[in-house]
Amino acid sequence: MFKVLVTENIHEAGVALFSAAPDVKLEQKVGLSRAELLEAVADVDALVTRSGTPLDGEILDHARSLRVVGRAGVGVDNIDLAEASRRGVVVINAPTGNTLAATEQTLALMLALVRRLPQAHASLTAGQWRRKDFMGRQLHGKKLLVVGLGRIGSQVSIRARAFGMDVSAYDPYIAPARAEKLGVALLDDLQGALSLADVVTIHVPLTDETRGMIGLRELKSMKAGAYFINCARGGLVDEEALAALLREGRLAGAAFDAFSVEPPTADHPLLAPDLRDRVVLTPHIGANTQEAQSAVAEIAATNVLAALRGEPYEHAVNLPFMESLLTGRKRRYLSLARKLGILAANLLSGAPRQVTVTLRGSLFSDEDERVRFELPYRYSPYTVSFLKGFFEVHQGPEVNYMSAPLLAEDRGLSVDEAKGEATTYNNLIEVRVSDGDGDVSMSATVTEEGKQRVVGLNGYWIDLVPEGRLFLFSNHDRPGVIGKVGTMLGEARVNIANFALGRRNGSGLALGALQIDHDVPVDVLERFRADPDVLWAETVVFAEGI
Ligand SMILES: NC(=O)C1=CN([C@@H]2O[C@H](COP(=O)(O)OP(=O)(O)OC[C@H]3O[C@@H](n4cnc5c(N)ncnc54)[C@H](O)[C@@H]3O)[C@@H](O)[C@H]2O)C=CC1
Numbered sequence: 187m188f189k190v191l192v193t194e195n196i197h198e199a200g201v202a203l204f205s206a207a208p209d210v211k212l213e214q215k216v217g218l219s220r221a222e223l224l225e226a227v228a229d230v231d232a233l234v235t236r237s238g239t240p241l242d243g244e245i246l247d248h249a250r251s252l253r254v255v256g257r258a259g260v261g262v263d264n265i266d267l268a269e270a271s272r273r274g275v276v277v278i279n280a281p282t283g284n285t286l287a288a289t290e291q292t293l294a295l296m297l298a299l300v301r302r303l304p305q306a307h308a309s310l311t312a313g314q315w316r317r318k319d320f321m322g323r324q325l326h327g328k329k330l331l332v333v334g335l336g337r338i339g340s341q342v343s344i345r346a347r348a349f350g351m352d353v354s355a356y357d358p359y360i361a362p363a364r365a366e367k368l369g370v371a372l373l374d375d376l377q378g379a380l381s382l383a384d385v386v387t388i389h390v391p392l393t394d395e396t397r398g399m400i401g402l403r404e405l406k407s408m409k410a411g412a413y414f415i416n417c418a419r420g421g422l423v424d425e426e427a428l429a430a431l432l433r434e435g436r437l438a439g440a441a442f443d444a445f446s447v448e449p450p451t452a453d454h455p456l457l458a459p460d461l462r463d464r465v466v467l468t469p470h471i472g473a474n475t476q477e478a479q480s481a482v483a484e485i486a487a488t489n490v491l492a493a494l495r496g497e498p499y500e501h502a503v504n505l506p507f508m509e510s511l512l513t514g515r516k517r518r519y520l521s522l523a524r525k526l527g528i529l530a531a532n533l534l535s536g537a538p539r540q541v542t543v544t545l546r547g548s549l550f551s552d553e554d555e556r557v558r559f560e561l562p563y564r565y566s567p568y569t570v571s572f573l574k575g576f577f578e579v580h581q582g583p584e585v586n587y588m589s590a591p592l593l594a595e596d597r598g599l600s601v602d603e604a605k606g607e608a609t610t611y612n613n614l615i616e617v618r619v620s621d622g623d624g625d626v627s628m629s630a631t632v633t634e635e636g637k638q639r640v641v642g643l644n645g646y647w648i649d650l651v652p653e654g655r656l657f658l659f660s661n662h663d664r665p666g667v668i669g670k671v672g673t674m675l676g677e678a679r680v681n682i683a684n685f686a687l688g689r690r691n692g693s694g695l696a697l698g699a700l701q702i703d704h705d706v707p708v709d710v711l712e713r714f715r716a717d718p719d720v721l722w723a724e725t726v727v728f729a730e731g732i
């Protein structure tokens with residue numbers, strides 16, 4: 187039985203999916219205090235939230251059985267993704283369900299702002315009839331700047347163009363072709379872009395990079411008499427500075443649906459009584475439509491259930507990639523990269539300082555290049571898999587694809603990636619790891635028949651099958667060493683399944699790699715290491731099923 191705790195009001199469409207699941211025990215506890223939340227999460231397998239439940243390290247520490255967090259919405263800024271990843275907790279959101287709701291809310295705010303609808307409504311319902319006081323501005327022909335041309339920003343642009351607005355966007359991460367298709371001019375200088383717009387609307391996620399991205403300087407760059415709309419997140423915009431510019435009359439108005447503190451306190455700068463005729467404020471209701479709530483709840487519940495059951499699911503925001511979506515061939519390389527990590531961890535003597543993963547060949551050229559803002563890093567699946575293999579040797583099997591890159595960061599391991607042309611092999615993964623004193627370099631490929639091969643180790647060409655138990659050594663290339671290896675292993679009753687040798691031109695050294703059927707006893711290994719012709723010797727074990 188999976189215990190699922192829902193901590194906010196999510197639509198019945200999602201609740202029904204959990205209630206109908208025979209393997210789920212559902213609890214819905216809305217409005218918990220922090221102390222109650224700490225207690226309530228203790229034994230849950232999954233948590234389902236919206237934007238109002240902060241999930242930080244302390245709460246995750248209390249949630250010892252937690253495996254999945256479902257976010258019935260888009261923004262995951264209330265969840266500490268790095269802490270969740272360190273604990274192997276998958277965070278899943280529902281990014282497509284409320285796009286149109288937030289879009290329509292943005293357009294509603296824009297119209298309400300330039301025509302001062304809330305103020306006109308308040309005046310009329312207060313018994314007044316002040317037609318000439320409510321002189322607005324027309325959207326047609328005005329310049330709109332969309333900051334963040336993602337799902338919502340794009341849909342806002344389409345609708346704004348239908349209103350006859352001239353739309354431009356600032357989003358350094360999208361392909362120019364996408365903006366072109368939308369009929370939107372893509373600008374690359376935020377301050378310059380702000381200075382040209384009559385209306386600015388922001389649709390970026392709240393991340394370390396975007397926090398405070400619209401500060402006093404940016405607001406001052408805006409055209410006199412312009413309007414600012416924030417239907418994305420509090421924390422993106424300096425609300426204090428904005429209030430001051432509204433008060434001075436430099437900016438004509440602002441509409442906000444999200445605030446840096448929610449609910450905003452009575453002294454929030456935008457709630458100041460003297461600004462009331464210049465602002466339109468809503469209590470984070472951008473996603474509050476029947477349609478959007480039903481969609482996000484259903485998407486979140488479906489994927490949380492699948493994740494709990496070990497079935498394929500979508501929209502994990504802290505998984506660096508979805509293994510199930512990679513082709514069979516790519517999965518062979520993924521496992522190969524993990525094995526290179528295991529090999530490197532066994533062969534490197536000191537603490538790792540620097541790793542470079544180079545992917546060669548066409549197989550790697552079509553990797554999904556989309557930036558994942560939710561993650562504090564951006565590595566290819568193969569690099570992540572290498573890191574997982576590397577760290578699991580000393581940290582154990584709990585190292586996963588989510589935590590491995592963070593372990594690298596925590597340990598000060600600098601990770602570089604490169605792509606290049608393939609030469610001898612169609613596709614090749616090359617890795618070099620250094621510990622400051624020395625380094626280990628490896629290259630590996632998957633044959634046409636789907637067999638994994640390590641083809642280079644520390645500059646030697648070899649042909650090594652990375653499976654089972656390996657016995658690796660480097661020696662002075664003199665007659666008799668191979669015989670000694672055979673005798674030693676024979677006496678220890680260790681069967682040799684395969685023997686690969688590598689020589690490096692111009693060096694008197696050789697490298698040996700044996701596949702063996704049993705462990706090499708420690709005393710035998712020590713004796714071998716003590717041989718004057720042997721530079722080093724290690725055994726490496728690849729668990730079955732990697
Ligand atoms: N008010 C509400 O109720 C709602 C608010 N939201 C907020 O809207 C945000 C956007 O949602 P979507 O459009 O679905 O996300 P999205 O991921 O499709 O789009 C975000 C866009 O922001 C861009 N971006 C990221 N960093 C940037 C930067 N530094 N400068 C400029 N652009 C940058 C990205 O390239 C991307 O195109 C969410 O993260 C959420 O915080 C979403 C739904 C409802």
Ligand SMILES: O=C(O)C(=O)COP(=O)(O)O
Nearest residue numbers: 236237238259260261473
């Ligand atoms: O989806 C989002 O990012 C939203 O801001 C909507 O948040 P909510 O689920 O309404 O708390």
